[in-house]
Amino acid sequence: MVRLSFNIILMLLLLAGCNAAPEKPTEKEDISILMASQPKKVLKGERVTIRVYDFNGLEGLLNREDDKTYVVNFWATWCKPCIEELPSFEKLNAKYNQENVTVVLVSLDFPSRAEELLIPFVENRNLKSHVLLLDDPKMNTWIPKVDKEWSGAIPATVIFNRDKRGFYEKSFTFNELEKELLGFIN
Amino acid sequence: MKTFKTLLFFGLFAVLSSFIVSRFYNDGYAIGDKAADFKLKNIDGKMVSLSDYKDAKGYLVIFTCNSCPYAVAYEDRIIALDKKYKELGVPVIAINPNNPQVQPKDSFEEMKQRAAEKGFTYPYLLDEGQKIFPQYGAKRTPHCFLLEKTEEGNIVRYIGAIDDNYQDAASVETTYVANAIEAMLAGKEIDVKNTKAIGCSIKI
Numbered sequence: 541m542v543r544l545s546f547n548i549i550l551m552l553l554l555l556a557g558c559n560a561a562p563e564k565p566t567e568k569e570d571i572s573i574l575m576a577s578q579p580k581k582v583l584k585g586e587r588v589t590i591r592v593y594d595f596n597g598l599e600g601l602l603n604r605e606d607d608k609t610y611v612v613n614f615w616a617t618w619c620k621p622c623i624e625e626l627p628s629f630e631k632l633n634a635k636y637n638q639e640n641v642t643v644v645l646v647s648l649d650f651p652s653r654a655e656e657l658l659i660p661f662v663e664n665r666n667l668k669s670h671v672l673l674l675d676d677p678k679m680n681t682w683i684p685k686v687d688k689e690w691s692g693a694i695p696a697t698v699i700f701n702r703d704k705r706g707f708y709e710k711s712f713t714f715n716e717l718e719k720e721l722l723g724f725i726n
Numbered sequence: 727m728k729t730f731k732t733l734l735f736f737g738l739f740a741v742l743s744s745f746i747v748s749r750f751y752n753d754g755y756a757i758g759d760k761a762a763d764f765k766l767k768n769i770d771g772k773m774v775s776l777s778d779y780k781d782a783k784g785y786l787v788i789f790t791c792n793s794c795p796y797a798v799a800y801e802d803r804i805i806a807l808d809k810k811y812k813e814l815g816v817p818v819i820a821i822n823p824n825n826p827q828v829q830p831k832d833s834f835e836e837m838k839q840r841a842a843e844k845g846f847t848y849p850y851l852l853d854e855g856q857k858i859f860p861q862y863g864a865k866r867t868p869h870c871f872l873l874e875k876t877e878e879g880n881i882v883r884y885i886g887a888i889d890d891n892y893q894d895a896a897s898v899e900t901t902y903v904a905n906a907i908e909a910m911l912a913g914k915e916i917d918v919k920n921t922k923a924i925g926c927s928i929k930i
Contacts, residue, residue: 614924619796620829621927648924650795650893677891680902683922689864692887693927709865710926 546710561693571644571670576600580675581651584677585659592651592673595682599645602686605702608640609724611717612698615672616648617661621711626665628714632721633669639725643669648694699724730774734824754863755917760879761787761871764858766851768896769838776819776873776880783815785849786870786879786903788888789853789864792840793831794841794926797867799892802842804868807888807903808848816836816872816907818848824860826852828929859928866925872906886921 572579572591575600604610608713612668613629615622626645645667649658654673659676676682676715683692687707690696697717701724708720755761763776776785788804790797808818826833834852841850853859860869863885874885884906889898901920909916 586742619926620793620929650799650895677763677893677897679892679923680887680890680921681923690922692924693866694924695927 549579558569571642571672574601575602579672583654583659584671585655585663586613588659588662588667588671589655589672590647590659590662590671592654595674595676595678595685598646598674598676599682599685600674602698607702608627608642609617609699609701609721611641611643611721611723612646612700614646614648614694614696616668616694617657618649618696625695625713626667626710628712628717629669630667631714632717636721641721641725645669645671647671648675649673701725714716754860754865755871755882755885757882757885759882761873761882762858762861764851764882766853766858767834768849768851769834769841769846769901774819774851776875779817781788781815782817782875784872784874784883784907786811786816786818786907787862787873788818788820788868789823789859789862789871789928790820790868791824791828791829791832791868791926792836793824794867796892796923796925800868800888801846803888803895805844807846807907811907812847812906814907815909816911820846820848820850821853821858823853823856823864824929825856832929856928856930864928866923866927868923868925870903872903872910874910883914884919887923890921894921 561713575593575597577597579593581592583590583592609704629643629645647658658673681690683690689707690709693713695710699706699720704724746786765773768774786807804818822832822837824832837850837852870886870888871882873880874883886902888903890900891898902918906916
């Protein structure tokens with residue numbers, strides 16, 4: 541049975557990878573299907589569920605080559621400039637998620653304090669973009685895999701689709717972010 | 727044809743200018759560069775320079791602050807590094823690169839307070855006017871620069887993280903900075919000279 545479900549998952553991943561089954565973008569689709577591995581933990585609040593991945597899991601998302609454009613923002617609740625730009629990502633998500641754009645907010649909050657800080661934050665702000673928690677202390681290994689230019693400072697954002705990839709170690713206003721995105725979807 | 731030429735011109739211009747911009751953006755020290763000395767105000771009100779340390783063999787310059795949880799997570803480990811390596815001639819020199827007007831938690835007063843609470847054993851300097859961190863190329867807090875004092879000046883030997891586990895000191899597998907200091911003091915080649923870590927962007 542375990543083997544069977546594993547095969548099904550593998551098949552789904554392959555199908556998605558070959559782009560034979562384009563997923564319809566819906567609000568809050570389950571993004572666990574985009575990840576390369578199962579979450580190492582699932583945190584449940586009253587209204588939100590946040591999955592916790594190591595970098596192996598996240599790498600699956602970052603290397604997707606389907607018909608979507610992904611906007612992946614690295615942030616944390618304790619990062620002031622990240623919080624300031626978060627509404628821009630939410631606005632981008634609201635405006636473009638019907639146009640094959642998926643916004644993913646990758647939190648780098650301390651995993652030990654996620655239930656106390658991250659869950660209430662996501663609930664209070666009523667965030668509509670996907671939120672997941674990256675729990676992988678081996679930063680020197682995974683940071684260069686996100687982008688070799690990344691110093692590790694946040695906020696940082698990757699925008700990509702199968703044709704193009706951009707990395708930004710900076711804060712965005714909505715206009716800047718939208719302008720950047722339009723370079724990917726037009 | 728004319729359009730093609732114009733396009734080519736603009737293309738070339740774009741490529742060149744992006745190159746210049748990225749060169750400028752990445753400015754800062756690389757391994758082997760000579761690091762500049764500075765004169766910055768310590769929490770005790772006195773000015774501190776690298777050249778004040780006559781007997782030093784090197785310096786562990788760490789850009790750090792009060793407000794960044796990653797920096798806070800490393801405070802005890804920075805104190806331990808200072809205690810151990812000061813004796814061997816490599817003191818920690820901590821510099822807060824943040825603009826206190828943007829991040830009030832990193833004001834001079836708050837720096838004093840935090841240092842007293844934690845019992846910092848090393849100078850904790852304010853990069854007043856934010857001139858020093860761009861020179862070094864610090865991008866985040868905490869960000870370490872290990873310098874070796876030589877006859878040619880203070881040479882950058884290691885840039886990056888303190889170790890490979892910010893979450894839990896007990897789970898650290900590789901102590902990057904300590905390994906680099908040990909190798910430097912033994913006159914050996916440093917294995918890992920550059921590492922990356924998540925940190926808070928510097929507030930300007």
